[in-house]
Amino acid sequence: MYYQRKFPLGGVKQGALEGGALGGGGGGGALGALRAAGSPPAPSLGASRHSLIEMMTCRLGSRRLGGSRGSLQAGTTCSAASELDLSSRSRRAHKARLKLLSASGEAPLLGGWRSTPHTPHASATPAPHHSHNHLAPQHCNGTDSGSRGGLRRRSTYASGRLRSGPHWSFVFDPAGRLCYYWSMVVSLAFLYNLWVIVYRFAFQEINGETLIVWFCLDYFSDFLYLADILFHFRTGYLEDGVLQTDAAKLRAHYMNSTTFYIDCLCLLPLDFLYLSIGFNSILRSFRLVKIYRFWAFMDRTERHTNYPNLFRSTSLIHYLLVIFHWNGCLYHIIYKNNGFGSKNWVYHDTETADVVKQYLQSYYWCTLALTTIGDLPRPRSKGEYVFVIAQLLFGLLLFATVLGHVANIVTSVSTARKEFQAKLDGVKTYMRMRRVPTHLQVKVIKWFDYLWLTQKCSDEEKAVSCLPDKLKAEIAINVHLDTLKRVEIFQNTEAGFLCELVLRLRPVLFSPGDYICRKGEVGKEMYIVNRGKLQVVGDNGKTVLATLKAGSYFGEISILNMGTAGKQLGNRRTASVRSVGYSDLFVLSKKDMWDVLKEYPAARVRLEAIAVKRLEKYKKAPLEKVAMGRCQSTPGLVETSGRIPIEEMQLPAAPLPPPLHSSHPPSYRDQLYSSSVSPLRVASPVASCASSARSSAAGGGGGGAGGGAPRAFIDSHEVLESEIKRLRERLYTVETENAAMSAKLSQQQWEVDQRLQEIEMQICGGSSLSSQEENERNRESII
Numbered sequence: 056m057y058y059q060r061k062f063p064l065g066g067v068k069q070g071a072l073e074g075g076a077l078g079g080g081g082g083g084g085a086l087g088a089l090r091a092a093g094s095p096p097a098p099s100l101g102a103s104r105h106s107l108i109e110m111m112t113c114r115l116g117s118r119r120l121g122g123s124r125g126s127l128q129a130g131t132t133c134s135a136a137s138e139l140d141l142s143s144r145s146r147r148a149h150k151a152r153l154k155l156l157s158a159s160g161e162a163p164l165l166g167g168w169r170s171t172p173h174t175p176h177a178s179a180t181p182a183p184h185h186s187h188n189h190l191a192p193q194h195c196n197g198t199d200s201g202s203r204g205g206l207r208r209r210s211t212y213a214s215g216r217l218r219s220g221p222h223w224s225f226v227f228d229p230a231g232r233l234c235y236y237w238s239m240v241v242s243l244a245f246l247y248n249l250w251v252i253v254y255r256f257a258f259q260e261i262n263g264e265t266l267i268v269w270f271c272l273d274y275f276s277d278f279l280y281l282a283d284i285l286f287h288f289r290t291g292y293l294e295d296g297v298l299q300t301d302a303a304k305l306r307a308h309y310m311n312s313t314t315f316y317i318d319c320l321c322l323l324p325l326d327f328l329y330l331s332i333g334f335n336s337i338l339r340s341f342r343l344v345k346i347y348r349f350w351a352f353m354d355r356t357e358r359h360t361n362y363p364n365l366f367r368s369t370s371l372i373h374y375l376l377v378i379f380h381w382n383g384c385l386y387h388i389i390y391k392n393n394g395f396g397s398k399n400w401v402y403h404d405t406e407t408a409d410v411v412k413q414y415l416q417s418y419y420w421c422t423l424a425l426t427t428i429g430d431l432p433r434p435r436s437k438g439e440y441v442f443v444i445a446q447l448l449f450g451l452l453l454f455a456t457v458l459g460h461v462a463n464i465v466t467s468v469s470t471a472r473k474e475f476q477a478k479l480d481g482v483k484t485y486m487r488m489r490r491v492p493t494h495l496q497v498k499v500i501k502w503f504d505y506l507w508l509t510q511k512c513s514d515e516e517k518a519v520s521c522l523p524d525k526l527k528a529e530i531a532i533n534v535h536l537d538t539l540k541r542v543e544i545f546q547n548t549e550a551g552f553l554c555e556l557v558l559r560l561r562p563v564l565f566s567p568g569d570y571i572c573r574k575g576e577v578g579k580e581m582y583i584v585n586r587g588k589l590q591v592v593g594d595n596g597k598t599v600l601a602t603l604k605a606g607s608y609f610g611e612i613s614i615l616n617m618g619t620a621g622k623q624l625g626n627r628r629t630a631s632v633r634s635v636g637y638s639d640l641f642v643l644s645k646k647d648m649w650d651v652l653k654e655y656p657a658a659r660v661r662l663e664a665i666a667v668k669r670l671e672k673y674k675k676a677p678l679e680k681v682a683m684g685r686c687q688s689t690p691g692l693v694e695t696s697g698r699i700p701i702e703e704m705q706l707p708a709a710p711l712p713p714p715l716h717s718s719h720p721p722s723y724r725d726q727l728y729s730s731s732v733s734p735l736r737v738a739s740p741v742a743s744c745a746s747s748a749r750s751s752a753a754g755g756g757g758g759g760a761g762g763g764a765p766r767a768f769i770d771s772h773e774v775l776e777s778e779i780k781r782l783r784e785r786l787y788t789v790e791t792e793n794a795a796m797s798a799k800l801s802q803q804q805w806e807v808d809q810r811l812q813e814i815e816m817q818i819c820g821g822s823s824l825s826s827q828e829e830n831e832r833n834r835e836s837i838i
């Protein structure tokens with residue numbers, strides 16, 4: 056799985072730039088991408104939404120999204136291409152392979168092995184339907200369907216007659232995994248030549264003893280070189296950004312390229328000269344021209360590896376060893392040929408030392424010289440002096456280069472840490488200067504700790520800032536998809552809805568005990584819990600109404616204007632929400648939410664339905680409060696100090712007719728109307744009346760003393776009913792006025808727009824009749 060995790064983002068599990076689909080990932084990575092990608096309708100982003108939606112559809116699976124029209128369409132698009140022109144048998148085979156590919160998750164990744172129908176004439180003039188790759192689900196990721204050729208199937212027809220059964224041919228994707236592994240094999244063959252050719256040339260003594268082994272190894276590496284040429288013949292290339300898979304084109308392309316000549320040069324058969332000059336490995340030096348393949352392999356590995364610094368260090372050490380090796384061999388060649396005139400300049404036991412020891416002595420000498428450690432045997436002749444000086448100078452340069460490389464590696468290892476530390480230091484300095492209380496300072500530092508532990512990056516947005524919006528959005532979707540799929544409102548919704556939302560999410564992190572929102576505040580955002588635990592608490596801050604965990608969301612009631620504080624104040628928070636520990640949340644602004652809901656009304660209905668359910672919990676408590684609370688501001692309502700739920704104010708089913716006697720003490724009704732006491736002051740008797748009514752009912756008629764109470768209760772009940780009626784009428788009037796004013800407002804808006812358009816038209820040199828008609832139509836529709 057080499058391609059996986061090739062993004063420099065912690066959270067991405069499967070990288071698939073080629074296929075456009077990034078694998079699902081753990082949380083944390085690329086949070087910032089969301090913001091950037093979701094930031095207001097950049098045109099490029101808008102344009103990319105469709106492909107994103109399609110990608111989402113494919114990722115979520117057509118079964119799950121089967122309910123929604125949009126997803127059904129996308130799902131059909133995904134499979135439709137593969138069904139176009141295949142016989143049922145081959146279609147079955149295609150489906151089976153497609154299943155395999157999708158099961159392994161590799162199809163969009165590499166497109167390594169694909170099959171497409173193919174005609175013998177396709178190379179010259181491919182028939183239109185052959186431009187579809189019927190297996191590759193590229194419709195899902197928006198890439199060209201034929202561009203990832205791998206294993207291509209030839210179901211060959213000529214003149215409408217089946218000429219031969221289907222057979223297979225190979226086309227390798229240069230960006231695919233197979234190509235990568237193959238280049239690794241070729242690189243190994245090159246490394247063999249790099250180390251061995253010069254060694255055998257310098258220490259020819261080994262040839263006689265191990266000739267067969269060397270022959271076998273040499274010709275095996277030559278065989279790999281040859282296979283590489285054949286491989287190149289079947290490797291696709293990009294033409295106008297589209298991968299070419301046509302065999303004739305591939306052949307022509309390769310044979311017209313420099314690579315072909317270099318590959319041929321590598322295999323120059325100078326081995327025939329063995330017959331005249333004997334077995335001499337220097338005749339194989341052309342094999343080293345293959346170094347371009349090795350460099351390409353190293354480049355790609357460095358780009359894709361998850362451990363670039365480890366890789367860089369290893370390759371640096373390898374290069375050093377190779378340089379020492381070649382230098383040592385060169386030194387031995389000079390020494391052997393008595394190049395500088397003085398015998399035993401370096402080796403004192405040349406006669407007795409075996410080949411390996413001589414090699415090691417040469418290597419040691421070169422290591423001392425090239426690492427500028429010195430302590431070399433003193434040169435004697437002029438030639439030796441020049442040689443040593445040259446070696447030391449070269450060593451100096453090499454040393455400087457190595458140091459530079461090492462410094463780079465060390466710097467890049469700690470860049471993230473340093474940046475993070477710099478930010479933390481800045482905040483700490485600020486808090487110290489502003490004398491922020493110690494407990495708050497500690498809290499801030501702990502917040503940084505948590506951020507580092509969980510995300511290892513202080514600015515995730517920056518980490519992906521160089522990517523185009525489309526890629527950022529894809530990453531955001533993949534990184535956060537798992538969380539979002541858990542959210543109730545997002546389950547079984549259209550893929551597009553989720554996609555639209557994910558582009559607008561913004562990550563935030565809260566510390567333990569932080570209040571995310573407080574009851575009564577104006578709601579401007581809603582939140583989705585990515586990680587952590589939160590509590591919805593009552594007024595006292597202690598009563599826990601609900602506990603929210605990963606996948607929950609809150610804050611939607613106020614942004615949907617469904618709050619309990621009435622129509623005017625419906626945008627107030629209905630409860631406070633507190634973070635228990637550290638909480639990773641996604642914030643969605645009210646405007647963004649409404650923008651999305653406008654396009655997805657079904658989602659809005661779901662959201663509102665859930666909000667209503669949540670509100671039901673409040674219904675009982677707020678009712679008593681509302682009933683009692685309103686009385687302070689609304690004349691005509693009864694005020695009480697007791698807390699009696701409205702239901703308890705109901706009358707018993709059959710109240711007894713109150714016997715009225717003139718001798719009775721003044722009834723409650725009399726009290727009510729005779730006294731100057733305002734009706735507002737009589738709430739308590741209501742309660743007592745209710746209870747006395749109940750007791751009199753229980754007592755089966757009661758005496759004259761209790762007869763006045765039920766009557767008073769009935770009267771007060773009538774008062775309440777009339778008040779409710781009056782309020783209802785008032786509400787109706789207000790709503791009607793409201794509607795009238797809205798209509799008036801839109802009328803005025805329309806007029807202003809109209810006027811502006813006219814002015815624009817005048818500026819642009821007059822208006823056309825058609826636009827006037829259109830305006831007229833708009834006006835009608837608005838009215």
Ligand SMILES: Nc1ncnc2c1ncn2[C@@H]1O[C@@H]2COP(=O)(O)O[C@H]2[C@H]1O
Nearest residue numbers: 578601609610611612613628629630669
């Ligand atoms: N019983 C509940 N269960 C879950 N969430 C709730 C409950 N009551 C209120 N909330 C959430 O707490 C949020 C507080 O702000 P809002 O009123 O905007 O939206 C509220 C709901 O999303």
